[in-house]
Amino acid sequence: xxxxxxxxxxxxxxxxxxxxxxxxxxxxxxxxxxxxxxxxxxxxxxxxxxxxxxxxxxxxxxxxxxxxxxxxxxxxxxxxxxxxxxxxxxxxxxxxxxxxxxxxxxxxxxxxxxxxxxxxxxxxxxxxxxxxxxxxxxxxxxxxxxxxxxxxxxxxxxxxxxxxxxxxxxxxxxxxxxxxxxxxxxxxxxxxxxxxxxxxxxxxxxxxxxxxxxxxxxxxxxxxxxxxxxxxxxxxxxxxxxxxxxxxxxxxxxxxxxxxxxxxxxxxxxxxxxxxxxxxxxxxxxxxxxxxxxxxxxxxxxxxxxxxxxxxxxxxxxxxxxxxxxxxxxxxxxxxxxxxxxxxxxxxxxxxxxxxxxxxxxxxxxxxx
Amino acid sequence: xxxxxxxxxxxxxxxxxxxxxxxxxxxxxxxxxxxxxxxxxxxxxxxxxxxxxxxxxxxxxxxxxxxxxxxxxxxxxxxxxxxxxxxxxxxxxxxxxxxxxxxxxxxxxxxxxxxxxxxxxxxxxxxxxxxxxxxxxxxxxxxxxxxxxx
Numbered sequence: 001x002x003x004x005x006x007x008x009x010x011x012x013x014x015x016x017x018x019x020x021x022x023x024x025x026x027x028x029x030x031x032x033x034x035x036x037x038x039x040x041x042x043x044x045x046x047x048x049x050x051x052x053x054x055x056x057x058x059x060x061x062x063x064x065x066x067x068x069x070x071x072x073x074x075x076x077x078x079x080x081x082x083x084x085x086x087x088x089x090x091x092x093x094x095x096x097x098x099x100x101x102x103x104x105x106x107x108x109x110x111x112x113x114x115x116x117x118x119x120x121x122x123x124x125x126x127x128x129x130x131x132x133x134x135x136x137x138x139x140x141x142x143x144x145x146x147x148x149x150x151x152x153x154x155x156x157x158x159x160x161x162x163x164x165x166x167x168x169x170x171x172x173x174x175x176x177x178x179x180x181x182x183x184x185x186x187x188x189x190x191x192x193x194x195x196x197x198x199x200x201x202x203x204x205x206x207x208x209x210x211x212x213x214x215x216x217x218x219x220x221x222x223x224x225x226x227x228x229x230x231x232x233x234x235x236x237x238x239x240x241x242x243x244x245x246x247x248x249x250x251x252x253x254x255x256x257x258x259x260x261x262x263x264x265x266x267x268x269x270x271x272x273x274x275x276x277x278x279x280x281x282x283x284x285x286x287x288x289x290x291x292x293x294x295x296x297x298x299x300x301x302x303x304x305x306x307x308x309x310x311x312x313x314x315x316x317x318x319x320x321x322x323x324x325x326x327x328x329x330x331x332x333x334x335x336x337x338x339x340x341x342x343x344x345x346x347x348x349x350x351x352x353x354x355x356x357x358x359x360x361x362x363x364x365x366x367x368x369x
Numbered sequence: 370x371x372x373x374x375x376x377x378x379x380x381x382x383x384x385x386x387x388x389x390x391x392x393x394x395x396x397x398x399x400x401x402x403x404x405x406x407x408x409x410x411x412x413x414x415x416x417x418x419x420x421x422x423x424x425x426x427x428x429x430x431x432x433x434x435x436x437x438x439x440x441x442x443x444x445x446x447x448x449x450x451x452x453x454x455x456x457x458x459x460x461x462x463x464x465x466x467x468x469x470x471x472x473x474x475x476x477x478x479x480x481x482x483x484x485x486x487x488x489x490x491x492x493x494x495x496x497x498x499x500x501x502x503x504x505x506x507x508x509x510x511x512x513x514x515x516x517x518x519x
Contacts, residue, residue: 223510223514224510241468241507243504
């Protein structure tokens, strides 16, 4: 488990390049910093200054090596590397509230931006005008879109929103792609069609993720629940009410296992059993340092009783690796089917890289299926 | 100039009512929810079957109804059952509930905190402690984020 503290400010969002040697992150201000791995440390190589508001989403396209950023200034920029310098191209999103999240599609010919204007802007490049154009998905979204994830077929888009629903939309743009083949989520996919809408959640949907095959979608909600839906004639939703604080981000690491993290500052494993239709808590993925058990003197015990009304030896110090909420989780190696390494960044300004094999061996009952 | 400084009725207009983008919760038919059965719960308490009374009073929660009376009656009934438990039995009572039951119990506990009577807070706090160890903070988060509650 490697932990690197980048700064004291929260990391608003981050994105990795293809070979994981560079990370682009926003240190809670208007800029994007790019760090390069040098030996065991990270050096800041570039600062991308263009946004007029906090950068809320960054995504780095692995194949075409383009970065897309979006911010509270209602704009998105696509950055392309010219020599050694990143040059921005403005994308007009036609939104009148802040942009909240952005994701490149798997084929990298479009990207989607979720915003506070209660709509999703799906942007694609128009060759004739040499310009990024966007189309809006509005109905039936009733509130801010907090998170997005693309289906591997480059057409379906899952969106989690503040109106307590997780939906799967079709973002089929006929100008850039062919008609898609039918999927478990449906066969007719005109632009903006709602293929799936969740029921039963009572909190804002903070994180959403498709599985590698695209047949399952998982979301984490503010009412401390995690849910998985399986596509089919009628989608089957399985949810789990957790005993922890709400989770902010979720990702599949195999077809059946999810890792989610949030305000409890540690990643947790959840296992989904498709046949039995159950979602269970697999374990805490944090390995706290075993602090020596200091015996309490009678004086300390009395002081504790006086100050805190308890004679517990537990200190008020977080034992987890991250010292503040984890806001984003990304897969480093292995993809969503056989993840070997994943990375978490949080409000403590730190980034932790977790190795799945090490975690499996460290925790005895952990089984990643 | 003096004409429009006379009336300040415009200040009492609720502008949110005219907002066409206003979020309206889905209406879940709650007209048939009558809350827990008073007679059943009372008889179970009289028989001394407190576990049964707890299960019975947590049935049919008036979550979706807009009728405030039904909600108040349900809350009063729950409080009656919770007060009749012996302190040492509270833990067993909580253990006998499933996950949804613990969530529902926590909702009633917080509802009870809203309007404290003589001894209710102390009893509710004892129940709160046991429910917290069974349901964790997630349980409390669900009380806070629930759009429709008891």
